[in-house]
Amino acid sequence: MHADQVDVSVDVVSALVAAQFPEWRALPVHPVPSSGTVNALFRLGPEIVLRFPLQPGADAELRAELLREQEYARLLAAYLPIAVPEPLGLGEPGAGYPGPWTAYRWIAGEPARPDLIGDPDTFARDLAGVVVALRSIDTGGRTWSGSGRGGPLVALDVDVRSALADSVHLTDTARLAVVWDRCREAPRRDDRDVWIHADLMPGNLLVRDGRLAAVIDLETVNVGDPAVDLMPAWNLLDAGARETYRRALGVDNDTWERGRGWALLQAINALPYYVETNRVMAAIARRTLRAVLD
Structure with a gap:
């Protein structure tokens, strides 16, 4: 969809998880079909969704944006009458993927x-x-x-x-x-x-x-x-x-x-x-x- 889009594979995601979140390394990784335009999504076990920006970068600005998104998730969860994503972690750049990424609690729907x-x-x-x-x-x-x-x-x-x-x-x-x-x-x-x-x-x-x-x-x-x-x-x-x-x-x-x-x-x-x-x-x-x- 984007000229500078980075496609990330299941193997790359599995390796990043194993290296950065060893407590999750045994959980299976499956791509999540999505029509979204900002992130590639992967299901990690039954309870976690990983979000990889399609246009990643190692600059501090993107990392700050992802941290701010998680901050807002915690803020909104205290006020909204329905579910919002629960932040579980922030991943860092690694082999095969050049930017930060995020982990949230999976929401059924x-x-x-x-x-x-x-x-x-x-x-x-x-x-x-x-x-x-x-x-x-x-x-x-x-x-x-x-x-x-x-x-x-x-x-x-x-x-x-x-x-x-x-x-x-x-x-x-x-x-x-x-x-x-x-x-x-x-x-x-x-x-x-x-x-x-x-x-x-x-x-x-x-x-x-x-x-x-x-x-x-x-x-x-x-x-x-x-x-x-x-x-x-x-x-x-x-x-x-x-x-x-x-x-x-x-x-x-x-x-x-x-x-x-x-x-x-x-x-x-x-x-x-x-x-x-x-x-x-x-x-x-x-x-x-x-x-x-x-």
Whole structure:
């Protein structure tokens, strides 16, 4: 999927585990099929999942990001009403893999799809409960850091225009440009930044027995515009559940339009990038873009 992607094998993973976590060396390693775009996943025995960044590096920045993700996992676990990944360890670069990697407790469930959701309205309310719990966490006066999702949409206008130009043969870019213009200009009446997951994509929401069971992939957790976490309204939920989600969160019109803008931005950047390399992500992008035009 990425020009600088590193593919890691089961043999390499087994050797890294044996060298760095000898207490786990007898556990079998199995690759986990995933449509994710950031990490390769491996199941280690029945209780552990290993996450290897597809674009690793030995620089201190990536290691700090992984440590921060584990810190946020511990923070969110104390507040959210559903499971989040439990950190178990941080691996270091080794033979066959040039960067740090992480170990978490395995959470049973499947990535969310409309056909796996039992009652869409119940799912929407459960997800809204997670977002409300996130927003309730004290930010300690922090505001958006200046990187990642959560700042003003207008700052991303050039990126969206470029992605629209790359997608003229893939979707209705003329109509999407009109929607983007409206969303980009939607004001923030309340400029209070809150804790946001910032990547509530279907693959980061686990479903078990038709219900929302866990929120995973916490590397994007940040403080920023609460509209960012409205993205599931368009990338996953149907029209009825979309309104249920909105009512449960008490969202005003301007925030709703910014949320639509975040969903559009994510999808229009993903579609041309993954159309040939990740069909699941491309299909989600197409579904999202249809929904934002409703």
